[in-house]
Amino acid sequence: MEAIWLYQFRLIVIGDSTVGKSCLIRRFTEGRFAQVSDPTVGVDFFSRLVEIEPGKRIKLQIWDTAGQERFRSITRAYYRNSVGGLLLFDITNRRSFQNVHEWLEETKVHVQPYQIVFVLVGHKCDLDTQRQVTRHEAEKLAAAYGMKYIETSARDAINVEKAFTDLTRDIYELVKRGDITIQEGWEGVKSGFVPNVVHSSEEVVKSERRCLC
Amino acid sequence: MSDKDDIETPVVTEAAPILEDENCEPAKNSGSLDLSAKPESKSEPVVSTRKRPEFKHSSDLETSEVLPVQASEAAGKEAVSKDVPQTGWGYWGSWGKSLLSSASATVATVGQGISNVIERAETSLGIPSPSDISTEVQYAAGETNAKESENSSPVSGPFGVFSTISTAVQSTGKSVISGGLDALEFIGKKTMDVIAEGDPGFKRTKGLMNRTSTLSQVLREVKEKEELWTSNEVTIETDKKTHYGLLFDEFQGLSHLEALEMLSRESEIKVKSILNSLSGEELETLKLELEQLKEAFSLAEFCEEEEEETKGDEDFTKEITELFSQLHVSSKPEKLARARNTAYEWISTSLAKPLEKKEEGEKQLEAEEAEQISNSSIEDIHAFAIRSLAELTACSIELFHKIAALVLHGRKQEVSAIERSRALSQMTVLLCKELSSLSKEFTTCLTTAGASNSASYIQDAFQLLLPVLEISLIENKTELPEA
Numbered sequence: 197m198e199a200i201w202l203y204q205f206r207l208i209v210i211g212d213s214t215v216g217k218s219c220l221i222r223r224f225t226e227g228r229f230a231q232v233s234d235p236t237v238g239v240d241f242f243s244r245l246v247e248i249e250p251g252k253r254i255k256l257q258i259w260d261t262a263g264q265e266r267f268r269s270i271t272r273a274y275y276r277n278s279v280g281g282l283l284l285f286d287i288t289n290r291r292s293f294q295n296v297h298e299w300l301e302e303t304k305v306h307v308q309p310y311q312i313v314f315v316l317v318g319h320k321c322d323l324d325t326q327r328q329v330t331r332h333e334a335e336k337l338a339a340a341y342g343m344k345y346i347e348t349s350a351r352d353a354i355n356v357e358k359a360f361t362d363l364t365r366d367i368y369e370l371v372k373r374g375d376i377t378i379q380e381g382w383e384g385v386k387s388g389f390v391p392n393v394v395h396s397s398e399e400v401v402k403s404e405r406r407c408l409c
Numbered sequence: 410m411s412d413k414d415d416i417e418t419p420v421v422t423e424a425a426p427i428l429e430d431e432n433c434e435p436a437k438n439s440g441s442l443d444l445s446a447k448p449e450s451k452s453e454p455v456v457s458t459r460k461r462p463e464f465k466h467s468s469d470l471e472t473s474e475v476l477p478v479q480a481s482e483a484a485g486k487e488a489v490s491k492d493v494p495q496t497g498w499g500y501w502g503s504w505g506k507s508l509l510s511s512a513s514a515t516v517a518t519v520g521q522g523i524s525n526v527i528e529r530a531e532t533s534l535g536i537p538s539p540s541d542i543s544t545e546v547q548y549a550a551g552e553t554n555a556k557e558s559e560n561s562s563p564v565s566g567p568f569g570v571f572s573t574i575s576t577a578v579q580s581t582g583k584s585v586i587s588g589g590l591d592a593l594e595f596i597g598k599k600t601m602d603v604i605a606e607g608d609p610g611f612k613r614t615k616g617l618m619n620r621t622s623t624l625s626q627v628l629r630e631v632k633e634k635e636e637l638w639t640s641n642e643v644t645i646e647t648d649k650k651t652h653y654g655l656l657f658d659e660f661q662g663l664s665h666l667e668a669l670e671m672l673s674r675e676s677e678i679k680v681k682s683i684l685n686s687l688s689g690e691e692l693e694t695l696k697l698e699l700e701q702l703k704e705a706f707s708l709a710e711f712c713e714e715e716e717e718e719t720k721g722d723e724d725f726t727k728e729i730t731e732l733f734s735q736l737h738v739s740s741k742p743e744k745l746a747r748a749r750n751t752a753y754e755w756i757s758t759s760l761a762k763p764l765e766k767k768e769e770g771e772k773q774l775e776a777e778e779a780e781q782i783s784n785s786s787i788e789d790i791h792a793f794a795i796r797s798l799a800e801l802t803a804c805s806i807e808l809f810h811k812i813a814a815l816v817l818h819g820r821k822q823e824v825s826a827i828e829r830s831r832a833l834s835q836m837t838v839l840l841c842k843e844l845s846s847l848s849k850e851f852t853t854c855l856t857t858a859g860a861s862n863s864a865s866y867i868q869d870a871f872q873l874l875l876p877v878l879e880i881s882l883i884e885n886k887t888e889l890p891e892a
Contacts, residue, residue, distance in 0.1 A: 243659075
């Protein structure tokens with residue numbers, strides 16, 4: 197039944213180079229931690245189903261963008277078709293935190309006329325001893341932009357599931373309330389197929405046969 | 410007629426979730442605007458830079474348009490095989506011919522297994538009536554046997570008409586049976602598109618790309634049909650395993666294709682605007698250089714290559730790595746090579762051509778192994794074959810996407826766009842051959858549809874790289890004026 201999902205959300209994961217975007221996504225989609233990985237070229241793709249309520253599945257299509265500056269013009273093009281995003285910084289790398297503003301400004305410009313629901317993610321929280329960004333200041337920044345803040349670790353599998361599912365739930369609520377709607381020519385949210393109202397052709401055949409009798 | 414009314418209800422509910430959602434949205438008129446625009450855009454010639462229209466609506470439209478008829482069509486296989494000839498047999502017939510002539514090679518080699526193959530083809534392609542087809546196969550096989558001897562690859566021929574249509578047919582086939590006229594219409598439109606091009610013999614796949622819709626759009630459309638079908642047939646969950654389009658998407662093939670198309674379109678726009686800004690001699694020189702690039706892109710002989718024995722793992726890996734190094738991009742085709750080698754490992758360990766009773770003694774089969782692979786595993790082989798082809802194709806598209814990204818934004822390299830184009834062209838040939846020989850390994854239980862689709866996807870993806878290389882040529886020129 198895995199093909200059956202209520203909606204498909206396209207999420208984008210952004211943030212400075214080496215903050216751990218690909219590792220976070222791989223932990224979430226593949227359930228494992230890849231110690232070494234090459235820098236992402238352009239963009240990569242992952243997907244996973246999330247059950248937000250019993251029987252209600254959302255398919256997440258996750259766009260893993262390159263953090264490197266040289267690919268910026270490519271990744272920019274992807275904001276527009278995303279409904280949600282994880283904005284990552286590395287809690288052991290102050291610079292990546294300072295660049296959060298820049299990332300938000302950039303998305304603001306390129307996402308129009310749509311908008312993206314962002315969550316701010318302080319990654320590599322297993323490395324607490326090397327921490328350069330306090331939880332408090334990160335929370336303050338997130339609040340200033342109306343985002344949630346969460347700290348995660350791909351290595352120790354801390355909050356990875358929560359980061360994605362909370363964001364998915366928030367978007368789902370917005371969709372349910374009609375604040376976000378499925379739109380022509382926009383890939384952010386797509387509706388899926390609902391199994392319980394579907395009748396297979398077999399049944400149709402049977403019912404016809406009964407009629408003929 | 411009363412029976413139709415009874416049947417109509419479930420069909421309506423089928424489409425309900427989608428329609429419901431769309432009714433909720435305030436900007437509904439924009440949707441209907443696009444609907445009216447759609448049919449006319451179909452007949453338009455090439456507008457590859459055109460903003461991609463949403464296709465969900467088109468399928469909705471088709472569904473609602475034909476609903477009454479669809480209800481009767483949906484009544485079952487019997488109904489379809491009787492009713493279809495009146496409405497759409499012309500279509501079936503025309504693609505059937507090309508399908509059959511390409512299938513005949515398979516038929517010839519398999520010999521006794523003819524009904525097997527037909528059955529297999531029937532389930533994969535969703536051909537309505539096996540008996541009709543089998544008669545035709547026998548005719549076609551007889552006609553073409555002489556011309557197409559065994560050494561003609563079952564996948565080398567059908568790049569043009571057949572592959573385009575079979576893309577639609579293969580994936581919508583099931584819904585033809587269960588879903589009815591909308592799917593038929595869908596196939597019909599695709600068929601007409603191809604026929605309208607009036608070139609059934611053409612070998613290279615301009616087909617998918619040169620029409621109004623982009624390749625990834627066509628594929629997405631097809632995949633959504635498959636998904637719809639899959640969710641309809643909740644009882645036959647296992648069949649999802651053999652749906653090429655769904656699997657291709659699962660391996661992120663569609664996403665990479667979409668990303669590649671974005672890069673391609675962007676580059677195309679840039680190239681055009683640069684050409685517009687130039688004049689006189691400058692323009693002429695550039696045009697000439699771009700012309701050379703285009704030639705490199707049409708050099709690839711995708712088919713009719715002489716048969717080669719299956720290469721060892723090292724050979725393929727070596728060859729693709731070598732070609733890759735000629736591109737001078739900071740990436741390696743490891744994932745592709747891995748996927749390819751996994752497929753061959755699987756074949757050599759668990760398949761080893763169990764069903765074939767070939768005279769040729771290549772890969773002789775141990776008796777016990779043959780027993781091991783009982784009939785029950787035919788489904789597995791089929792599923793694995795489709796899966797492998799889908800994976801390998803997706804990996805190839807991913808590779809092309811990465812190449813595009815690196816050509817556009819990689820570090821400067823001492824390599825000309827022309828050289829890269831030639832390497833790419835060779836790579837395309839290599840990949841298509843590889844897919845063809847992989848599918849040959851699966852021949853006994855496979856239709857040729859998977860491989861020919863795979864090959865045409867790859868070739869189309871290759872063509873998408875042309876604008877990328879063009880802009881890179883232009884940029885190199887402007888950045889290295891002394892050179």
